[in-house]
Amino acid sequence: MKKITILIPVLLLVKTLIAAQSIQAQSKTKDDEIKVDIHFSNGFAYDELETYVWDTWNLEGYQRSFKSKVTGNRYHIKLKANKPVYLGFEADTNSLFHSLKAYSARHGFIAEPGDELHMEIGKHLDMGILNIRFIGKGAGKYRCMQELIRQVNGKSKTRKWAFWLDTEQLFARADSDRVTVAQVMGKYKNQLSSLAFKVIELAYLQGIYSSAIDKLGDSSDRKLLNKYADKISALKAKFTKIEAGYDKSNLTFLYRLAVLEQMINQPDAPGLGYYRTHFKDAYLLLKRSYADSPALNEILLATNIFDTVAASGISNDAKACMADLLSFANKSGVLYKQILAIQQQYQTNFESGSDAYDFALPDTSGKTVRLADFRGKLIIMDFFFYGCGGCITTAPVLDSLEKLYGDKEIVFIAISVDGTKKLWQKGIGIYSSKNAVQLYTNGLAANHPLIKYYRVGSYPTIVIIDKEGKLISAHAPDPRSAVGWKEFTSVLERSL
Template sequence: MNMLNISRYNSFCPEQKILEQVLLFPGDDMAVSVKNGKISFTGRSAMRFIAQQNLQAIADRSLRRDRLRFTPATLPRIFAHTDSAAIASLEYLDKIKEQIGPTAWRLLGDNVKASAACTKLGYFNYAGMNRAEDVQENFKSAMLQYGKPFNSFTSFSAANDSGIVLSNYSIEYIYQKYLADSCVFRHKKFNIHEFYLYTLTNFKGEIREQLMTHLFITKRNSPEFNVADIIGALAYVKDNNLHSVLDKIRATNTVGAIAPTFTLLDKNNRPINLIDFRGKLIMLDFWFTGCGACKDMAPRMLYLEKKYAEKPIVFITICVDRKREQWLATLNTNEYTSPLSVNLYTEGKGQTHSVMRDFDVRGFPTFILIDKEGRFCPKPVLEVEEMSRLIDRYL
C-alpha cells in the first residue's frame, strides 16, 4: 500500500480544498478527473477514494464550526466538537466497511482517531507553549474540565510492537503528545537533545527512524541544533531515503564544512558565482514573494546591510518565485530585499533548483552564513542582535 500525493490538482481548482493524499493498494484501478472545480474518482477502486473525500468534508465542517478565539474557556467546546466530528467519521466508515474492505477501514479509522488527537494537542500546545505558568495552569485546568485524554479513542496506537507506523498521523501525534506532557504540563521549554533521547529510548524500528528524521527536519535551523545528535541518529536510521535526508542536514549544519557553490543570474541576466565572493563573509537569504516572515525580516536585514556596508561581507538574496516578471516587480518595491543586496533568482525552477537541495532549504526565510574561506558558519538566529554578533565573530 502507498500514499499518492495529488496536491498537483490544486492548480485546477484553487478555490476548493481537496485531498492531498489518497490511500493506494496494489492493483487499484481508478480514474481521476476534475470538472467545474471538483475532483472525482471512478472505477473499480473508486469507493475508497470517495470515502476519503467524504471524511475530509466532515473534518472541514468541524473546522468551520470551531473558528472561535482559543482560550481556556473555549477549550472544552473545541475538543468536544473535534471528538464529535471524529465519531461521525468513524460511524460513516462503519457503514461502508464492506465496500472499502477491512484493511482500508482500519487504516482510515486509525487516521481519523489520530487526526482528532493531533488537532486537540495542536490547539493545546499552540496556546500553552512558552507561556507564563499561570496561563499554562489555566489551560491545564480546562483540560481537567474537559475530562478526557487527548486521545479519546484508546483503540488507536501509533505503532505496533515491531515499530511499524500505523497511521499517517503517528509521528505528529507522538511529537505533539511529548510537547504537552513534557513541556506544557511541566512548564519546560522544548529541548532537541532531550526529545532525541526520548525517541532513542522509547521507540524502535520504522517509527523511531521517522521520529528522528521529523525532529531534525523541523529543528534544523534551531540554535540548539547539535550535529552530534544527528550523527548518532544516522547510526539508527536504515531507510535509505531518510538516511539521505539526515546526512544532507548534517552536512549543511556542520560548522567548518565546505559550502556548495552555485551560479545564478541577477536581474541583468549576469551570471553570479558564489566563488566570486571568496575572501568575504557571505549571508544567503532565501525567500519568495508573498512570504510574510520574509517581508518582516527585510527591514532588519537592511539595517545589517547598512551597518556592515564598509566591511568585507556581502548579502545575497535568492528568490524562488516561478515567474521572473514577478521577482523583478517585487525587487522594485524593496519590500523583501534592498538595492544593497546581490539579488539572484532560481531561473523559474523555484524550489526544484539544485541550490535548494544543496543548501537543504525547506522553509522561508532561510539564512545561511558562509565564512571567508567558503565554509559553513553556525546557523543564524532570526534576530538582529544575534545575527550581528555572529557576523562580528566571523569578520
C-alpha cells in the first residue's frame, strides 16, 4: 500500500494549487489536549498515516510515533499535551507539502494545548500548504504561514541565488523581507498566541538572514563587520529571549551570531569556518556568549554536544565538554538527563573493545542475518537511507574500499533505515555500496534498537567491528576526503 507524508511546516516553500472546502469543528477541545482532523474531500486511496510527536526541547528528535487508520476519508488524532509540541504526519518520503518547484517541508509545526485544527485537503497529492484550508482553534498560525509563504518565499522564484550576491546585497534583501514579515505578522497577531507569534517570527528572521550571516561570518572584512555590528547585536538580543517552543534551527542561528559578535569585538577572532572543525572552542564560545541566560545557555551547549556526538562520535573534547555541562546544568531538567544518558551509554557501549550490538536483520531474500554470522571477519557497517545526500557520495568510496580489500577478511554491510522495503530496495547500490550485504531495519527506522544502541543521528554513519565481535569505532572517520581515507584505512590495516 502506497503512503504519503504530511508535515506541518515551520518554514518552507510550497506550490500553490486549488483551495479545499471547509469542515465544521466537531467537539470542544480540553486545555490539555490537541486535536487534529484531516479531511480528504475528494477521496483518499491510502489506509493509514503515522503521527510523530516531539518536544521542542528534546535533543533526540521525535519522542513517540503511532499509526492511525484513514476512515471515511478522514484522519483524526487526539493527544494529551500540557505544553507545546511539534507534530508531523508521515509515511515514506512523499509529502502533501512537497513540490518539485519548491522546497519540501523540513519541520513539524508547533501545536499548542487546546488546539483543534481541521485541515481540508483536495484530491491532488503534489499540493503544498497553500492548497489546504485550515479552520478551528489554532488555525490562525497556519493561515499566517500561508500568507508569509506567498509574500516572502514566493519571491525566490525570480531572485538570484544567494551564492551570487555579496554581503551587502544579502543584508539589503533580508531587511526588505523583514518589513514584509512584520506587516504579515501584524495582520495575524490577534489570531496567534504569544508563543506561536514568536516561533513564526524567529523562524522567518532566521531564514531570511541566514545567507547574509553566513557570508559575513566567513569574511574578515573589518569594514563590513563594523557596518553590521548593531544589526548582529539586535538579532542576538531578540533570539536570546528564550521560552519554550524554540526550533533547533534557531539555536544554530544563535551560535552563528555568537561567532560574529566575537569577530566584531576581537579583530583577531576566527570566523565560522574555524568553529566548524574545532568543537571544544565552539563550546567555550557559546558558554561565554550566553552566560547571562542560563536556560538558553544550557540548551545551546547540550544541542552542540548532542549534534557533534551524533555526527562524529565521542572524542576526548566531547567527553570534557559533556562533563563540564553536567557539572552546572539543572539536574532535574530533561536536558541534564539526556546528556547524562549519552555519557553513560558511550562509556558502556562505545568504548573500543566493548561488545558490538548483536543484531538480527533480514536481507534482500528475507533470510535473517546475525552479527555472529561474520565471526572471524572485520566488519564495516554502513547506515543509509534512500534520498540521503551524504550516502550517495559515500557509496562509491565504499565500493573502492571493497575492491581494495577484496582479498582480505573484511565484510561490508549496508543497513537501511528506510520506512518501507520499496525505498530500501530502490536505494541499494545508489545510496549504499553495490556488493555489501544489504540488511533492513523492518521499517522501524530510528526506533530500531540497533539505531538507538549506536545513537545514529546523521547519515551515513560507519561502524567498524573486529573479528571477535568487539567494537573498534562507532563513528569511523569519513573516508570521502584524503585525510579521512588515510585515517579510515589506517584503522583497517591495524585491525586485520
